[in-house]
Amino acid sequence: MLRLGLRADWAGLRDILLQHGLYGLLLALILVFGAISHSFLTVSNWTQIGTAACFLLCAAAGEVIVMITGEIDLGVGSIAYLSASTVYLTSAFPAAFSVFAALVVGLIAGAVSGGLVAYAKMSSLLTTLGLMIAYRGVSLLVTGGTVQAVGPSIVRLGRIQYVHALPLVVLLSLVLMCLYQIVASSTKFGAYCYAVGNSESAARKVGIGVPTVKLIAFCMSGAGAAISGILSTMYLGQVTTFTGRGMEFEAIAAVVIGGTSLFGGRGSVLPGALAGVLLLTVISNGLGTRGVSPYVYPFVIGSVVFVAIYLDSLKNWRRSSRAR
Amino acid sequence: MVHRPIHLRMAGISKSFPGVQALDRVSLEVGFGQIVALVGVNGAGKSTLMNILGGVEQPDHGDIIVEGRKVGLHSPKDAGKLGISFIHQELVSFGSQTVAENIFMTHLFPNRIFPFFVSKTMANEAAQRYLGLLGVRMNPRSAVEDLSPGERQIVEIARALAMNAQLVIFDEPSSSLSIREKTALFSVIRRLKEEDKSVIYITHFIDEVLELCDRYVVLRTGRVHGEGFVRDVTKEDIIRMVIGRDLPPSVKAPATTAAKTLLRVEGLKSGTLVKNVSFDLNEREVLGLWGLMGSGRTELIRAMLGLDPLDGGRILYLLRDDLEPIAARDLLRECGYVTENRRADGLFMPQPVWKNITATSLERYASRYLRVLRVGRERTASREVVKSLRISGPGHEAAVENLSGGNQQKVVFAKWLSKRPKLLVLDEPTRGVDVGAKLEIGALIRDLARQGTATLLVTSEVEEMVSLSDRVLVLRGGMIVATLVGEDISSATLMGLALGSSMERR
Numbered sequence A: 001m002l003r004l005g006l007r008a009d010w011a012g013l014r015d016i017l018l019q020h021g022l023y024g025l026l027l028a029l030i031l032v033f034g035a036i037s038h039s040f041l042t043v044s045n046w047t048q049i050g051t052a053a054c055f056l057l058c059a060a061a062g063e064v065i066v067m068i069t070g071e072i073d074l075g076v077g078s079i080a081y082l083s084a085s086t087v088y089l090t091s092a093f094p095a096a097f098s099v100f101a102a103l104v105v106g107l108i109a110g111a112v113s114g115g116l117v118a119y120a121k122m123s124s125l126l127t128t129l130g131l132m133i134a135y136r137g138v139s140l141l142v143t144g145g146t147v148q149a150v151g152p153s154i155v156r157l158g159r160i161q162y163v164h165a166l167p168l169v170v171l172l173s174l175v176l177m178c179l180y181q182i183v184a185s186s187t188k189f190g191a192y193c194y195a196v197g198n199s200e201s202a203a204r205k206v207g208i209g210v211p212t213v214k215l216i217a218f219c220m221s222g223a224g225a226a227i228s229g230i231l232s233t234m235y236l237g238q239v240t241t242f243t244g245r246g247m248e249f250e251a252i253a254a255v256v257i258g259g260t261s262l263f264g265g266r267g268s269v270l271p272g273a274l275a276g277v278l279l280l281t282v283i284s285n286g287l288g289t290r291g292v293s294p295y296v297y298p299f300v301i302g303s304v305v306f307v308a309i310y311l312d313s314l315k316n317w318r319r320s321s322r323a324r
Numbered sequence B: 001m002v003h004r005p006i007h008l009r010m011a012g013i014s015k016s017f018p019g020v021q022a023l024d025r026v027s028l029e030v031g032f033g034q035i036v037a038l039v040g041v042n043g044a045g046k047s048t049l050m051n052i053l054g055g056v057e058q059p060d061h062g063d064i065i066v067e068g069r070k071v072g073l074h075s076p077k078d079a080g081k082l083g084i085s086f087i088h089q090e091l092v093s094f095g096s097q098t099v100a101e102n103i104f105m106t107h108l109f110p111n112r113i114f115p116f117f118v119s120k121t122m123a124n125e126a127a128q129r130y131l132g133l134l135g136v137r138m139n140p141r142s143a144v145e146d147l148s149p150g151e152r153q154i155v156e157i158a159r160a161l162a163m164n165a166q167l168v169i170f171d172e173p174s175s176s177l178s179i180r181e182k183t184a185l186f187s188v189i190r191r192l193k194e195e196d197k198s199v200i201y202i203t204h205f206i207d208e209v210l211e212l213c214d215r216y217v218v219l220r221t222g223r224v225h226g227e228g229f230v231r232d233v234t235k236e237d238i239i240r241m242v243i244g245r246d247l248p249p250s251v252k253a254p255a256t257t258a259a260k261t262l263l264r265v266e267g268l269k270s271g272t273l274v275k276n277v278s279f280d281l282n283e284r285e286v287l288g289l290w291g292l293m294g295s296g297r298t299e300l301i302r303a304m305l306g307l308d309p310l311d312g313g314r315i316l317y318l319l320r321d322d323l324e325p326i327a328a329r330d331l332l333r334e335c336g337y338v339t340e341n342r343r344a345d346g347l348f349m350p351q352p353v354w355k356n357i358t359a360t361s362l363e364r365y366a367s368r369y370l371r372v373l374r375v376g377r378e379r380t381a382s383r384e385v386v387k388s389l390r391i392s393g394p395g396h397e398a399a400v401e402n403l404s405g406g407n408q409q410k411v412v413f414a415k416w417l418s419k420r421p422k423l424l425v426l427d428e429p430t431r432g433v434d435v436g437a438k439l440e441i442g443a444l445i446r447d448l449a450r451q452g453t454a455t456l457l458v459t460s461e462v463e464e465m466v467s468l469s470d471r472v473l474v475l476r477g478g479m480i481v482a483t484l485v486g487e488d489i490s491s492a493t494l495m496g497l498a499l500g501s502s503m504e505r506r
Helices: A002-036 A043-068 A076-089 A095-118 A124-143 A152-159 A168-186 A188-198 A200-205 A210-236 A247-257 A269-289 A294-323 B046-053 B076-081 B099-103 B120-133 B149-162 B179-194 B206-212 B235-243 B297-304 B328-334 B353-365 B375-388 B405-417 B435-450 B462-468 B491-499
Strands: B008-017 B020-030 B035-039 B061-066 B069-071 B084-087 B167-171 B198-203 B215-220 B223-229 B261-270 B274-282 B286-290 B312-319 B322-325 B336-338 B423-427 B454-458 B471-476 B479-485
Touching: A002 A269, A002 A294, A043 A076, A043 A168, A043 A188, A043 A210, A043 A247, A043 A269, A076 A095, A076 A124, A076 A210, A076 A247, A095 A124, A095 A152, A095 A210, A152 A168, A152 A210, A168 A188, A168 A210, A168 A269, A188 A200, A188 A210, A188 B099, A200 A210, A247 A269, A247 A294, A269 A294, B008 B046, B020 B035, B020 B046, B020 B061, B020 B198, B020 B223, B035 B046, B035 B179, B035 B206, B035 B235, B046 B167, B046 B198, B076 B084, B084 B149, B099 B120, B099 B149, B120 B149, B149 B179, B179 B198, B179 B206, B198 B206, B206 B235, B215 B235, B223 B235, B235 B435, B261 B297, B274 B297, B274 B312, B274 B454, B274 B479, B286 B297, B286 B435, B286 B462, B297 B328, B297 B423, B297 B454, B312 B328, B336 B405, B353 B375, B353 B405, B375 B405, B405 B435, B423 B435, B435 B454, B435 B462, B462 B491, B471 B491, B479 B491
Parallel strands: B035 B198, B035 B215, B084 B167, B167 B198, B286 B454, B286 B471, B336 B423, B423 B454
Antiparallel strands: B008 B020, B008 B061, B061 B069, B215 B223, B261 B274, B261 B312, B312 B322, B471 B479
16 A cells, blocks of 8 residues: 555656646756856846747747647748738838738738638648748748848837836737737637647537637737737847748747647646746857857757657657556 | 427438438337437447437438427537437547536636636536536546546536536447446436436447336337337347347357466566466466456456566466466467457558458568568458458458448457467457347357367456356456356356445445
C-alpha cells in the first residue's frame, strides 16, 4: 500500500512537471541570467525584452486560437509583413486610418486562409504554406522589396512610453493577449474552438458549425498578425523585407512551448503563449547580455523547441494510454 | 386508466438502397417509460431504421407517429426538436473540456452581467442537477479525458437530457464497458425510465435484453422476425429469432490427458495489477482467464507478451522437446494475438482483405533470393482462408473497413491462423460481433483446439467463457483466486468468484 502511495506521488509529480515545468524553467533561467549578468535584471533590460517580444506575442496569441481548433497557421509572418506594407502605402493618411486599413488587410488575409481550410476542406499546413509565400510576394511587390519608411504619425506612437519603462507597443500586445485569452476561456466561441480541436466529428454531431468556428479562428490569427505588423512599423518606423520573416515558426514554437497542443483541443494565450514567447526572448536576451555569439542562439532555441514538442507528444501519449 | 397516445410508432417502414431491400414494412412501437430492445445481426436493418428515426435517411414508405401525431423527419435537427436523442457507440465527447462544458456544449449559459461571456458557475450547477437526476455523483469541473469510458457515456446521457430528450436511443452502448460500468449504465437507463423517458436499446447481447428491457423487436434481413414482452420469452427463443435457426450444440472436446504443456508461467509480476501469477497451458486446451475489468486479466497478457514491463517471474515455452525460458518479446513472436480492439491494432483497415490475411506470414510468400513478394500466391492462399472461414462480404479484394464487424473479426483470426501458431492469445475475440458470427468464431476456437492449438482466452461474456473453456483461471486483484475445470465452470460460479468481496460494496 505504501509503495502504491509512493508510485501515485511520482505520477503526480511527473504530471505537475509536464504541466508546469515551463514556468519553473523560465524562473530558473531568469535567476541564472540575473546571477551571472549585472545588466540582466534591470528595468531597461526588461523594457528591451518586452519590445523584443511584443511582435511575437501578438502573432502567437492568434496562433494559439487556430491551434486550439486543431489547425495551424503558417501565414502569420507574411500577414504581419502585408499589414506593415499597408501602413507604408497609407502613410499619407492619418495614423488611425493606416492602423484600420492594416487590420482590415490582416482580417481579409486570415479569412482567405480560414475560408480555404474551413469550406474547401484544404489542409491548413499546405494552404497557409502557399499563402505565406503568396502574401510575402504581394508585400514585396508593393514595397518594391526594399526598406520603406512609414509616416511620422505612426512613428510617434511607437515612441510613447509610460513611466519611462512601458512602451505603448508592449502595452498593446499585452492587451491583445488578455483579449484573446478571455475569448478562448470565457466565450461560447472559445468553447467551440476547444470542442472542434478535441474532436471535429463530435463537434459536428452536437451541432457546432465547425467551418464557421475555423474561419473565425483564422480571422483572429490574421488580426493578431496584422497588429504585430503594425507594432513593428510603429517601433521601427519602417518596413523591411525582414518584417515578419520566420515569425510563423517562432510563433508556433513559442505556442507549443507554452503548452498548446499540436493535436488541438488544449492551450492558452495567458499564461501559456506569454510564457513561451518570454522563454525564447529571455534566452536570446540573456545570452546577448553575456556576449555569447548570436550564432549560438538558433541552436539553443532549437533545442528548447525540440524538448517542448517532445513533451507535447509525451503528454498526448500519456492521455491516450490512460484512455485505453 | 387515462388513455395516452403511444410515444413512438413507426408503421410499415420500407427502405431500399440500390440492389438491397434494407427494410421491408417494419413496424416498431415504443410506449412512454418503456425500454425496447432492438436486436439483430449486423446488416439486419437496425441502423437503417434508426437512421430514419434520426432524420438521416428518408423512408420510401411508412409513417412515423410521435405522441399520436404524424411527423416528417427530414434532418437530425427535426429529430432533436421532437426529443429524439442518440447515444452512439463512438462517444461524442470533448476530452480536454469539463463535464459541465460537455453537457451544455451548444447551449452554454450566458453570464448575467456580460451576456457575451459564459457563466461557468451556472453550467456547473445545472450539470450537477442533471447528473443527480441520473443518480450519478460526478464533479462537473473534472476534465472528461480523466473519466472512464462508462462515465463518459453517462455524461453523454446527461447531455441528451439537457437537450430535453424524451426518447433516447442507445446504439450498442455496452460494448466498451466493464461489468461494473455496465451495471452503472443500466441503473442510469432505469432512472431514465423512471423519469418517464422512453428508450430504444440496440444490442447484440441477449443477456442484456433479458436483464434490462421491457419489450424486444428482432430484425432479420430487413423484416421484423419477432416482437413482444421480454418476460414472455427465453434467451434461446430470442437467439432463434435473431439467427433464424437453432443453436448448435456445445462442442467441447473431451479432456485429453496426453497433451503436452506448451507454456508455463511462473510467478509473473507486472505493475500493480499482476501480482505473482503462475499457470500451465497445455496443447489442445482452451484456458480461460476470467475476472472483472481491473482484475489484471488484460494486464497479465500484456506482461506475458512483453507489451508491459515485467517486474518478476519467468516464462517457459515448449521449444523443440523441452520447456525452455523464453523472453516475453519472443513469445509475442511465437503466438497469434487477437487484441480486444481490432480497429486500433488488429487490422490494416484501408488495405484489402488478402493483404491483411497474409501480413503475418509474408516470409512464406517471398521469393528465394530477391525476397520479392509473390502476390499471386498470397491471393490464392488468402482466397482459401476466406472460403474456409466463410468470410462473407464484398470479397477479398475489398478494403477490410468495408466489412461488417463479424467478418472483420474473422479476418483478424485468418491473419493469425495463416501464421500457424501453436499458441493463440485471444482478448475479447467476439467483441462487437453479431450473434451469428459469434457462434462461428466460437466453433472455430474449439476446432483449433481439437487440432492441437493451445488457446488463452479472455472474455467478459460469461456464456462464452462457459461454452468455450476447458479450464478457467479466476483472477481477482492481480492474483489467481480459483481454478475451475469441467462441470465446475458455470455462469453462477464465475460471476460469484469474479465479484468476490466487491459484491458487498455494490
